[in-house]
Amino acid sequence: MKKFSIPEGTRDLILGECKSKKELREAIEDVFDSYGYREIVTPSIEYYQTYLTGFETLKDEQMYKFFDHNGRILTLRMDMTVPIARVAATKFKDQLPPLRFRYCANVYKVKEYFAGKRNEVTDCGIELLGLCDEASDLETLVCALEVMEQMNQASYTLEIGNIHVFYSACKDLNLDDEQMALLADFIDRKSMRELHEYLETLALKDEAKMFFLQLPWLCGKADVLQLALQYCFQPNVKETIHELQRLHEALCALGYGDRITYDLGKVPHLNYYSGIIFEGFIEGVGTSVLSGGRYDSLLGKFGRPMPAIGFSVKLDYVLAALSNTEEEKEIITLCYPRTKKIEAIQKAKELRKQYRVEMLCEDCEDIVVKGGCAK
Amino acid sequence: MSISIALTKGRLEKETVKLLEKSGYGITCLKEKGRQLVFQDSVKDVRYFLVKANDCITYVQHGVADIGVVGKDTLLEGDKDYYELLDLGIGKCRFIVAGLPENNLFEKIGHVKIGTKYPNIAKAYFLERGMDVELIKIDGSVELAPILGLCDGIVDIMETGTTLKENGLVVFDTVCNISARVIVNKASFKLKRDEISAVLEDMKNALKAGEDHVESN
Numbered sequence: 003m004k005k006f007s008i009p010e011g012t013r014d015l016i017l018g019e020c021k022s023k024k025e026l027r028e029a030i031e032d033v034f035d036s037y038g039y040r041e042i043v044t045p046s047i048e049y050y051q052t053y054l055t056g057f058e059t060l061k062d063e064q065m066y067k068f069f070d071h072n073g074r075i076l077t078l079r080m081d082m083t084v085p086i087a088r089v090a091a092t093k094f095k096d097q098l099p100p101l102r103f104r105y106c107a108n109v110y111k112v113k114e115y116f117a118g119k120r121n122e123v124t125d126c127g128i129e130l131l132g133l134c135d136e137a138s139d140l141e142t143l144v145c146a147l148e149v150m151e152q153m154n155q156a157s158y159t160l161e162i163g164n165i166h167v168f169y170s171a172c173k174d175l176n177l178d179d180e181q182m183a184l185l186a187d188f189i190d191r192k193s194m195r196e197l198h199e200y201l202e203t204l205a206l207k208d209e210a211k212m213f214f215l216q217l218p219w220l221c222g223k224a225d226v227l228q229l230a231l232q233y234c235f236q237p238n239v240k241e242t243i244h245e246l247q248r249l250h251e252a253l254c255a256l257g258y259g260d261r262i263t264y265d266l267g268k269v270p271h272l273n274y275y276s277g278i279i280f281e282g283f284i285e286g287v288g289t290s291v292l293s294g295g296r297y298d299s300l301l302g303k304f305g306r307p308m309p310a311i312g313f314s315v316k317l318d319y320v321l322a323a324l325s326n327t328e329e330e331k332e333i334i335t336l337c338y339p340r341t342k343k344i345e346a347i348q349k350a351k352e353l354r355k356q357y358r359v360e361m362l363c364e365d366c367e368d369i370v371v372k373g374g375c376a377k
Numbered sequence: 378m379s380i381s382i383a384l385t386k387g388r389l390e391k392e393t394v395k396l397l398e399k400s401g402y403g404i405t406c407l408k409e410k411g412r413q414l415v416f417q418d419s420v421k422d423v424r425y426f427l428v429k430a431n432d433c434i435t436y437v438q439h440g441v442a443d444i445g446v447v448g449k450d451t452l453l454e455g456d457k458d459y460y461e462l463l464d465l466g467i468g469k470c471r472f473i474v475a476g477l478p479e480n481n482l483f484e485k486i487g488h489v490k491i492g493t494k495y496p497n498i499a500k501a502y503f504l505e506r507g508m509d510v511e512l513i514k515i516d517g518s519v520e521l522a523p524i525l526g527l528c529d530g531i532v533d534i535m536e537t538g539t540t541l542k543e544n545g546l547v548v549f550d551t552v553c554n555i556s557a558r559v560i561v562n563k564a565s566f567k568l569k570r571d572e573i574s575a576v577l578e579d580m581k582n583a584l585k586a587g588e589d590h591v592e593s594n
Contacts, residue, residue: 114456118439159567192460195449195558218460222570263567283564288440289458290564 011113011121013318023124023321027106029152030126030315037145039104039128044085046108050075055303056084058273064111078110083274083297083312086129091304099132099308106317120318127294127314134298134309136245139278140252142311146292147258150282153291153320160261160292161221162280163268164246167230168217170238175210185214186269192218209235221265224250230266249278274300280313286323291316333358335372342369380572381424383433383442385451389557390427392467393446399586400579423576431455434560443565443573449555450534454497460566463559463577466584472498472552475541476523476530482510483549485529492522492531499532502552520544 008014015023031041050067051074054060066078079085082105094101106126113119130142143162150158168189172182181204188197197218201211213233220230227247234240246264253262268279274297282292294313301308334357338346346369350359353371384393384407397404403419407427410416416425428436430451437445438458445459448468452461472495476482482489489510493499496512503510515522519533520540532552535541541548559580566573 118435157568161567191457192462192561194462195464196461218462221566263570265567283567285568286440288438288562288564 009121011119013120013122019321022324023317026153026317026320026324027124027126030149030317031104031106033145033148033152034104034128037102037128037141039102039130042086042089042103042105043107044079044082044089044105046079047076048079048085048088050077052088053077053080053084056087056274056300064113066110066112079107080111081109082107082125082127082314083129083300086312087300087304087310090129090131090308091301091306095306100138101131102128103131104128105314123319124317125314126317127312129310129312131301131310132308133311134296136249138311139296140249142294142313143249143253143278143280144256144258146280146282146294146313147253147261149315150261150284150292153284153315153324156285158261158282158284159263160258160280160282161263161265161268162246162249162278163265164242164278165269165275165295166242166277167239167266168269170242171210171213171236174236174238175206177204187271189214189217189267190269190271192267194218207235209233218267220267222263224259224262224264226264226266246278270295277311282315284320284323287319289319291319291323331358332373333360335360335362337362337364337366337370337372339364339366339368345369378569378572379422379424380444380569380576381426381442382576383426383428383436383445383447385430385433385445385447385557386427387430389430389446389448389468393465393557396465396467396580396583400583402579422572434459437560437562440562440564443562443569444576445560446557447560449553449558450495450498452558452560453553453555454495458563460561460563461558462561463580465557465559465580468557469555470534470536471554472502472532473535473541473548474502474530474532474550474552475520475535475546475548477545478547480523480529481549482530489530490528492519492528493533494519495532498552502532520546 053065065080068076070076086103086105090101104127106124108122109125110122113121128145130138143160147160150160168186172185177185184200188200197215201214213235216233220226227243227250230243231240234243250262253259270279275295276298277296279295280293281290283290292313292315294311296311298309301310334353336346336350336353336359338361340363343363346361349369350361353359384390394404394407402421402423405419406416407425414427418425426442430447433445433447434451434455436442438456446465450472489508490513491499491503491510492513492515494515496514499512513528519531522528523530523546524544530549534555535548538548559577561573
């Protein structure tokens with residue numbers, strides 16, 4: 003006999019799981035909608051070239067690739083930010099900014115085998131294009147916080163960083179790209195031993211070494227921002243931290259103060275980020291469920307230079323933490339003999355105004371309605 | 378909030394338990410274990426599980442364990458989606474490149490074959506040196522491979538060097554040094570920051586006390 007299974011890293015959703023996911027999706031989309039974001043649907047496949055344009059260093063092995071009839075390389079989309087940048091630069095090229103788009107789509111990445119990871123996840127998010135002031139950062143963060151609230155979580159944390167803290171310092175010290183990439187990797191993974199050893203090999207002044215060594219530990223409540231100022235040896239870095247402090251004041255005034263933490267050592271691998279970056283965490287999930295940030299140079303690569311900020315929620319990760327035991331609305335069964343099928347269908351139609359009705363043709367005398375026998 | 382710590386079974390286990398004891402943790406259960414795999418600390422709100430090195434990373438990445446103690450050798454070979462906050466300096470050894478003295482693979486012209494249990498580490502090492510080599514995964518007694526002519530050299534862990542010597546192999550180069558590291562799940566570090574910092578601090582203090590002790594000797 004033939005045996006069937008699904009490809010590595012994918013999953014079937016059945017019964018209640020579909021319902022939970024749909025409800026979560028709708029709750030989040032309602033928030034996006036209330037902010038005036040308009041929905042966009044793009045193809046599941048994109049040209050490989052499009053992603054190559056979007057990401058300077060593309061992790062080739064993480065993409066599902068195949069060819070079209072002309073021999074061009076196609077990929078399953080790995081995110082929605084790049085396709086939306088493409089759409090904004092083409093379909094919306096004559097529209098004045100700001101543009102607000104939302105999406106909910108499955109995205110694909112090839113992950114390590116047998117590690118229990120997902121290769122297909124549903125990404126639900128927004129992109130705000132054409133605004134670059136502190137106000138648009140704040141608006142987007144508040145939207146993210148509202149979404150986190152919608153996830154029914156008693157305890158959640160939104161963690162904010164700004165990549166300028168790291169990159170301004172590097173620029174000031176004239177570090178080259180390779181040195182920056184290595185440092186960023188060690189700091190982002192808080193790999194303290196390697197960071198320490200690598201800094202020893204660089205000819206940097208002590209205050210700079212101290213700054214990089216402290217970065218991974220500059221995370222937690224807002225007081226780390228004040229602490230960070232002590233280690234700053236460069237005015238641009240200081241200004242970035244002051245910016246974060248102003249942001250924090252605003253978030254406190256809006257009542258989100260105790261939901262916010264900071265991590266100045268957040269230097270992610272996605273190389274299109276260019277300003278604040280943030281991640282949302284909820285209890286019971288071992289990874290971030292929401293992530294986003296500012297990416298002011300991405301749209302320029304598609305020929306329409308425009309600042310942008312956005313974030314998305316990985317719905318499947320959130321679902322793992324939701325214990326949705328809510329019963330489905332009851333299904334009633336209408337049993338009927340073959341001879342009365344017309345009558346039965348008419349009756350079912352009538353009943354469906356109030357109930358969910360399944361029909362069953364069986365050996366019985368007359369039409370019988372059975373409630374609660376649904377499985 | 379309660380904390381879960383995944384400890385690596387075997388080579389590292391004894392030294393890790395000793396360190397925890399020195400840090401003031403109630404780990405009698407870990408010292409007198411039978412076939413049990415999950416243990417509750419008798420002093421603090423901490424749960425331990427004993428797992429294989431590779432699984433330690435898996436448990437931490439999924440957030441089932443908040444903290445893991447595992448060798449750098451295992452970390453280098455696997456995924457890196459966690460914070461690596463502390464070097465415990467225990468379980469020290471190193472990755473080396475070795476082979477038969479009469480066949481130095483670094484001087485060989487032509488196709489080079491390397492036998493190893495750690496293909497990712499070996500691949501990264503030779504790539505860094507601009508050498509294009511063929512890797513052959515071997516699961517045990519890697520020293521045997523060059524002797525029998527399966528490959529020109531090996532990349533393996535070396536503690537004392539006795540096994541290599543007894544088999545007539547010599548070390549050509551050190552790939553990197555290895556010791557036990559404390560890894561932390563990223564989300565846990567955000568949500569249980571205080572509890573995790575406390576454990577790290579306790580360990581750091583115990584390590585420092587150990588160093589002072591050595592110095593005063």
